Amino acid sequence: MIFENTRAFASQLDEQDTLKHFRDKFYIPIINGSESIYFTGNSLGLQPKTTQDYVLNELEDWASFGVEGHFHARQPWFSYHEMFPQLLTKIVGALPEEIVVMNQLTVNLHLLMASFYQPTKERFKIICEAKAFPSDQYAFESQAKFHGLNPDDVIIEVQPRAGKHVILTEDILTTIKQHANETALVVFSGVNYYNGQVFDMKAITAAAHDAGAFCGFDLAHAAGNIPLQLHNWDVDFACWCSYKYLNSGPGGVAGAYINQKHAANKSLKRLAGWWGHHKESRFMMEKGFNPIPTAEGWQLSNAPVLSMAAHKASLDIFEEAGFENLVTKGQQLSNYLFFIIEEINKSVENKIIEIITPNNAKGCQVSMLMMEKGKEVFDTLKHNGILADWREPNVIRIAPVPLYNTFEDVWKFGEIVKLIVKKR
Ligand SMILES: *Cc1c(COP(=O)(O)O)cnc(C)c1O
Numbered sequence: 244m245i246f247e248n249t250r251a252f253a254s255q256l257d258e259q260d261t262l263k264h265f266r267d268k269f270y271i272p273i274i275n276g277s278e279s280i281y282f283t284g285n286s287l288g289l290q291p292k293t294t295q296d297y298v299l300n301e302l303e304d305w306a307s308f309g310v311e312g313h314f315h316a317r318q319p320w321f322s323y324h325e326m327f328p329q330l331l332t333k334i335v336g337a338l339p340e341e342i343v344v345m346n347q348l349t350v351n352l353h354l355l356m357a358s359f360y361q362p363t364k365e366r367f368k369i370i371c372e373a374k375a376f377p378s379d380q381y382a383f384e385s386q387a388k389f390h391g392l393n394p395d396d397v398i399i400e401v402q403p404r405a406g407k408h409v410i411l412t413e414d415i416l417t418t419i420k421q422h423a424n425e426t427a428l429v430v431f432s433g434v435n436y437y438n439g440q441v442f443d444m445k446a447i448t449a450a451a452h453d454a455g456a457f458c459g460f461d462l463a464h465a466a467g468n469i470p471l472q473l474h475n476w477d478v479d480f481a482c483w484c485s486y487k488y489l490n491s492g493p494g495g496v497a498g499a500y501i502n503q504k505h506a507a508n509k510s511l512k513r514l515a516g517w518w519g520h521h522k523e524s525r526f527m528m529e530k531g532f533n534p535i536p537t538a539e540g541w542q543l544s545n546a547p548v549l550s551m552a553a554h555k556a557s558l559d560i561f562e563e564a565g566f567e568n569l570v571t572k573g574q575q576l577s578n579y580l581f582f583i584i585e586e587i588n589k590s591v592e593n594k595i596i597e598i599i600t601p602n603n604a605k606g607c608q609v610s611m612l613m614m615e616k617g618k619e620v621f622d623t624l625k626h627n628g629i630l631a632d633w634r635e636p637n638v639i640r641i642a643p644v645p646l647y648n649t650f651e652d653v654w655k656f657g658e659i660v661k662l663i664v665k666k667r
Pocket of ligand 1: 347348349350376378379432436461463464484
């Protein structure tokens with residue numbers, strides 16, 4: 244599509260957008276008396292207007308039934324979590340028995356590493372991306388120490404080449420090959436949180452398996468953003484949070500994927516709890532852990548129903564909108580944002596923004612490295628009701644999301660940035 248940098252063009256795209264009415268299903272934060280332009284759905288997705296009712300239902304059932312709600316609530320809490328795999332199959336590209344909704348993201352990463360990071364004398368390396376999200380870095384570091392190893396001996400970070408921001412797939416695959424005999428685990432994010440790069444999960448998984456290692460992904464910035472095929476790519480495990488693109492509320496319940504071939508393997512090592520135990524005999528309260536032969540076998544605790552109610556409210560909206568439609572619109576929005584940023588650069592003598600997100604491997608997020616005036620641009624955006632995200636030392640992350648952002652949002656953003664940068 245040939246884009247134009249005019250309000251008329253942007254609003255025409257909005258008119259033609261078959262998903263445009265979904266915006267009305269969300270509360271849009273108000274700044275200075277009017278609706279903000281919310282570009283931080285990659286950080287905390289907005290609240291669906293239906294969420295309160297879903298949560299209220301559970302509060303009412305708790306009030307009415309007390310403990311009996313486990314079996315007599317409208318949606319009994321005993322099996323509450325069982326609604327989710329079906330709703331997430333399309334979003335993560337996995338079989339229902341490979342998916343479980345539980346805990347929070349970093350907790351799940353640790354639980355999965357307990358199963359899939361089993362270092363030996365020969366194989367103990369973890370290969371990951373440079374600049375992984377800090378929580379992931381701390382998880383890798385502490386897992387190494389937990390096994391009595393020195394993180395400096397264990398962790399291999401694949402870097403972008405000098406002066407570049409994107410990590411080449413070629414370099415990832417070569418690194419895995421170089422360390423084939425000593426690698427226990429390859430873990431990457433699906434989408435890097437900082438530059439928005441989508442990793443080639445299929446190729447990385449195949450390379451890890453060729454090397455005889457397990458392969459897992461942290462999908463915090465990928466779930467609900469880009470199409471995923473975890474099962475077909477033969478990924479071993481993955482985890483994600485629900486409060487970014489999945490709009491399920493701050494600190495909301497997270498998700499995990501365990502490939503069927505491992506999920507059914509009862510002898511795979513794991514940290515266990517009663518909710519992972521065989522359902523029929525769970526309440527016999529007997530000795531001897533007998534895991535459910537699906538991803539549910541990694542559950543520890545009974546379901547956090549209030550948080551799950553918020554998750555359900557949001558996933559019902561994804562179901563209604565159709566995930567493929569959301570992906571298509573998300574790509575159009577980020578393509579338009581690329582175009583608008585180039586228009587900003589054209590309007591000034593010296594290029595002021597370097598886009599560090601690869602155009603051919605991106606989701607909704609576009610990261611702008613500001614050559615100058617970064618903080619000023621960021622503050623002025625906020626002053627004008629545009630919420631973006633600032634990352635030291637000089638990166639602004641912008642994520643127009645398909646459920647509630649518009650093409651006109653993107654156009655307006657460009658106009659405001661132009662006003663600031665032209666003043667220099
Ligand atoms: C957002 C994010 C986290 C946050 O972890 P929580 O356990 O949900 O606090 C971790 N890792 C990545 C890659 C993230 O993007």
